Amino acid sequence: MSDRPALLPGFEDILAALEGRFPGAVLAVEAARGECSVRVGPERLADILKFLKAEQGFAALQDMIGLDRGPAPPAGAGRFAVLYQIYRPADRRRLRLSVEADEANPLPSAVATWRSADWAEREIFDMFGLRFAGHPGLRRIYLDEEFDGHPLRKDFPLGGRSGGL
Amino acid sequence: MAFKEIALNMGPQHPSTHGVLRLKLAIDNEVVLSLEPVVGYLHRGMEKLWESLTYTQIVPLTDRLDYIAALSNNLGFVLAVEKLAGLEVPPRGRYIRVALAELQRLASHLAWVGFQANDIGAMSVLLYAFEARERVLDLFEEYIGARLTVHGIRIGGVPRDFDPEFVRKIERTLDGLPATIRNIELLLNENRIWQERTRGVGVVGAAEAVDFGLTGPPLRATGVRWDIRMDVPYSSYEDFEFDVPLAEHGDVYDRYLVRMEEMRQSMRIVRQALARLPGGDFTAKVPRILRIPPAEVFQTIEAPKGELGFYIKSNGTDKPERVKMKSPSFINLMSLAHMSRGNLFSDVVGILGSLDIVLGEIDK
Amino acid sequence: MPGEPEPWNSRGTLNKPASAPPFLLAKADAFIAWAQKNSLWPFGSGLACCAIEMIATAAGRYDISRFGMELFRASPRQADLFIVAGTVTNKMAPVVRRLWEQMADPKWVVAMGNCAVSGGPFPTYAVLQGVDKIIPVDVYVSGCPPTPQGLLHGLITLQSKIARSHPTREILKPDVR
Numbered sequence: 069m070s071d072r073p074a075l076l077p078g079f080e081d082i083l084a085a086l087e088g089r090f091p092g093a094v095l096a097v098e099a100a101r102g103e104c105s106v107r108v109g110p111e112r113l114a115d116i117l118k119f120l121k122a123e124q125g126f127a128a129l130q131d132m133i134g135l136d137r138g139p140a141p142p143a144g145a146g147r148f149a150v151l152y153q154i155y156r157p158a159d160r161r162r163l164r165l166s167v168e169a170d171e172a173n174p175l176p177s178a179v180a181t182w183r184s185a186d187w188a189e190r191e192i193f194d195m196f197g198l199r200f201a202g203h204p205g206l207r208r209i210y211l212d213e214e215f216d217g218h219p220l221r222k223d224f225p226l227g228g229r230s231g232g233l
Numbered sequence: 234m235a236f237k238e239i240a241l242n243m244g245p246q247h248p249s250t251h252g253v254l255r256l257k258l259a260i261d262n263e264v265v266l267s268l269e270p271v272v273g274y275l276h277r278g279m280e281k282l283w284e285s286l287t288y289t290q291i292v293p294l295t296d297r298l299d300y301i302a303a304l305s306n307n308l309g310f311v312l313a314v315e316k317l318a319g320l321e322v323p324p325r326g327r328y329i330r331v332a333l334a335e336l337q338r339l340a341s342h343l344a345w346v347g348f349q350a351n352d353i354g355a356m357s358v359l360l361y362a363f364e365a366r367e368r369v370l371d372l373f374e375e376y377i378g379a380r381l382t383v384h385g386i387r388i389g390g391v392p393r394d395f396d397p398e399f400v401r402k403i404e405r406t407l408d409g410l411p412a413t414i415r416n417i418e419l420l421l422n423e424n425r426i427w428q429e430r431t432r433g434v435g436v437v438g439a440a441e442a443v444d445f446g447l448t449g450p451p452l453r454a455t456g457v458r459w460d461i462r463m464d465v466p467y468s469s470y471e472d473f474e475f476d477v478p479l480a481e482h483g484d485v486y487d488r489y490l491v492r493m494e495e496m497r498q499s500m501r502i503v504r505q506a507l508a509r510l511p512g513g514d515f516t517a518k519v520p521r522i523l524r525i526p527p528a529e530v531f532q533t534i535e536a537p538k539g540e541l542g543f544y545i546k547s548n549g550t551d552k553p554e555r556v557k558m559k560s561p562s563f564i565n566l567m568s569l570a571h572m573s574r575g576n577l578f579s580d581v582v583g584i585l586g587s588l589d590i591v592l593g594e595i596d597k
Numbered sequence: 598m599p600g601e602p603e604p605w606n607s608r609g610t611l612n613k614p615a616s617a618p619p620f621l622l623a624k625a626d627a628f629i630a631w632a633q634k635n636s637l638w639p640f641g642s643g644l645a646c647c648a649i650e651m652i653a654t655a656a657g658r659y660d661i662s663r664f665g666m667e668l669f670r671a672s673p674r675q676a677d678l679f680i681v682a683g684t685v686t687n688k689m690a691p692v693v694r695r696l697w698e699q700m701a702d703p704k705w706v707v708a709m710g711n712c713a714v715s716g717g718p719f720p721t722y723a724v725l726q727g728v729d730k731i732i733p734v735d736v737y738v739s740g741c742p743p744t745p746q747g748l749l750h751g752l753i754t755l756q757s758k759i760a761r762s763h764p765t766r767e768i769l770k771p772d773v774r
Contacts (some may be wrong), residue, residue: 101316101317101528101530103531105529127443127444128443128446129446130446130531130540130542130559131531131542131544131557131559133544133555133557134557135555151544153544157459160464160465162465162531164529164531182444182446183444183445183446183567184445184446184564184567186567187563187564187566187567195280209273210272210273210276210596210597210688210723211273211276211688211723212273212687212688219278219281219722219723220281224722225722226278226281226282226285226721226722227721227722228723229722245689245692247671248641248669248671252643252644252645252648253645253692273686273688274644274686274688275644275645275683275684275686276686276688277684277686277723277724278719278722278723279721281722282720297718300645300649301649359656360657363652363653363656363657364656364658367653367656367658370653380650380653381646381649381650381742382646382741382742592645593646596686
């Protein structure tokens with residue numbers, strides 16, 4: 069992509085490797101403030117994550133972040149996204165992978181790749197209602213099982229639905 | 234006697250779970266077969282609340298996350314906001330932040346060693362450690378007026394300057410602390426009971442620790458040298474000389490040793506920061522209404538509990554679109570089940586304490 | 598007066614014949630209330646940040662044991678003062694209610710901190726806006742967190758409240774509140 073923003077040297081190698089192994093998987097790249105964010109499609113996500121850990125040295129999954137753009141997202145964007153923030157200790161490099169998500173099509177669980185994804189995925193399920201296929205025990209983590217709704221969705225009111233107490 | 238599995242419930246109200254944590258244990262006689270933590274008893278909906286507050290209004294709420302080390306949460310959040318907004322903190326502000334953050338690490342580790350010793354049965358150490366912690370909290374109270382939820386690091390810098398009288402006070406406090414730390418070590422390090430209860434207990438290997446996402450002293454106790462202050466320095470940490478304590482066995486005893494040594498290194502850093510305090514402003518000029526154009530940022534720091542971070546996505550207004558906190562205690566707690574398997578259930582309390590968790594940070 | 602035997606002897610006791618022991622006169626209410634207020638056993642229900650200040654109050658510098666309260670019990674069955682220290686979330690609320698019910702009478706409740714008083718800085722879907730929605734509170738100590746001095750002031754206020762109470766009414770007529 070010729071309109072790719074200028075990246076820090078280390079990121080160029082990672083992106084080249086990623087595109088070499090998974091042609092067409094990288095949909096967009098953003099770089100600012102020394103960080104690099106890569107958007108990929110959900111189709112080969114499980115393999116991409118394994119590749120990044122096993123062959124590119126991203127030993128640690130630092131965080132998984134759920135995003136809700138609201139019930140009426142801007143044109144061209146889906147409603148939900150899941151971000152994976154990973155870290156390569158060898159050269160202290162951080163990478164952010166973002167994947168569009170929706171309730172009807174669960175993303176593959178990253179637990180098989182990094183065990184630290186376990187509770188992070190449960191939290192995203194609890195707060196957003198997004199499922200992850202293959203998770204060993206996907207259930208709410210913060211709220212009671214009977215709680216109705218997913219609080220971090222933009223259409224969930226801050227004070228709660230049944231009026232609160 | 235035939236094998237019989239017993240289900241044991243610990244918490245959410247329990248004197249040693251460091252807050253409202255529930256542990257569901259399955260034990261065979263006294264050996265732990267499996268353990269499942271149930272969290273959420275302190276879930277306050279902070280991330281949802283932050284989406285309706287301005288960046289400045291969020292800063293005091295971050296104190297309530299890791300309430301034993303409030304300044305580290307402040308620092309993590311304001312660094313992310315400043316990176317997002319492109320604000321540059323002047324050198325004097327950065328050095329004061331380092332001094333405050335390391336004093337906070339001291340206070341946090343002193344509270345930790347008190348709680349850990351109390352849980353294992355050495356109750357006097359709790360009183361000695363808290364007495365020493367009070368001396369550090371006095372400094373915070375003099376600086377900005379609050380002991381616990383300090384809110385002493387704000388967007389752009391710090392709220393007040395360090396005058397020479399206050400610098401002398403800090404140095405005098407630091408002069409008195411090594412004696413207390415030494416006393417605690419004399420009581421515990423070579424203590425037969427302490428060693429029997431902590432050596433070889435709650436072991437985790439280095440590779441597993443990284444895979445579990447462990448950070449902070451539990452990771453460094455396995456020999457992995459990760460410390461964000463050195464690896465991805467922030468707030469002028471690269472100007473200071475300090476060591477990162479490591480251990481090798483990854484058990485409760487090693488985590489104790491790592492934290493005790495970290496206290497000494499913190500004192501070393503504070504002294505350097507005070508001795509070389511640059512002149513100039515202690516805070517940058519921040520607009521009264523801080524609007525940040527759409528962008529996203531992920532910033533982490535080395536908090537006393539581990540690697541603490543914030544992901545912030547801005548949307549052009551003065552309120553964030555999304556704030557996600559990377560909580561070290563949340564991630565560290567995940568490995569409790571793995572560490573406890575095979576140990577006696579009375580050791581679960583010791584292992585849980587050695588992870589140094591704070592429920593405010595876990596449950597947000 | 599000269600010629601009369603000494604009232605006090607060398608053992609430090611009164612020289613009274615065995616048939617006339619000294620006795621103490623007081624209202625039962627005052628005596629029982631005095632005993633209750635000076636030996637409160639707190640139930641250490643530390644929920645959040647306020648718990649740390651509660652522990653600091655119990656530690657060496659602020660020394661809650663001056664007031665007879667150093668014996669923090671882990672079990673509600675053995676405690677008579679429930680200090681709700683911290684945010685009560687909706688998930689924790691039934692647990693708090695059950696713990697309060699498990700305490701035997703007479704019992705008192707101190708709501709420590711803004712969260713326990715009225716939900717604090719968290720007007721969210723997950724937080725109970727004040728613990729007095731589920732249990733009766735005797736003393737409200739506001740602050741976020743209240744300093745140890747603040748908590749001690751609240752406890753001393755509770756002690757004056759107990760001093761003004763009438764325990765004999767409950768003993769003689771236990772079903773009347």
